[in-house]
Structure formats: structure tokens, C-alpha cells
Amino acid sequence: MKYKVHKLKVNMNEDQQLLEQFLNNLRGEVVSIVPNIKPIFRPMGATAKVDFLLIIEKLVN
Template structure:
């Protein structure tokens, strides 16, 4: 089996359509989507932001 890892830059509030189109164009099977969560510290408290997604695709033979 062969796998391919895609790096997908994303802004969670804006890129839902862009992600949907990207996933529909893949030829293989999506095995996993791994978010890169970055902590953000602000005066009112800590929060987190997703910078990008790693999308793991299992390629068809």
C-alpha cells in the first residue's frame, strides 16, 4: 500500500468549501485528517487555532 500526505493551509471560519472541494478531488481513500493546533495566549486567557491540516490519503493500486 502507498500513502500520500497532503499539507492543507486552512482558516477554519472561511475555508469549508475549499476543504470540501479538495477532499472530493482526491482519487484515493482518506485515512486520517490531523489538525495542527497552535496555542494562542491573549490577555483574557488562552485559546487555540488550527493552522493547517495533514490529510493522509491511501492511494489506489
């Protein structure tokens, strides 16, 4: 089995269509989607946002 890892930069509030289109265009099977979460410190407190997604695809032979 061969796998391919894709990195997709997303803005979670605006890029739902981009993610949907990307996933529909993959030829293999999606094994996992791993978000990279980046902490953000603001005067009112700490929060976090998703910086990019790693999408692991299992390639079809």
C-alpha cells in the same frame, strides 16, 4: 499500499468550501485528517486555533 500526505492551510471559519473541494478531488481513500493546533495567548486568556491540516490518503493501485 502507498500513502500520500497532503498539507492544507486552512482558516476554519472561512475555508469549509476549500476543504470540501480538496477532499472531493482526491483519487484515493482518506485514511485520516490530523489538525495542527497552535496555541494563542491573549490578554483575556489562552485559546487555540487550527493552523493547518495533514490529510493522509491511501493511494489506489
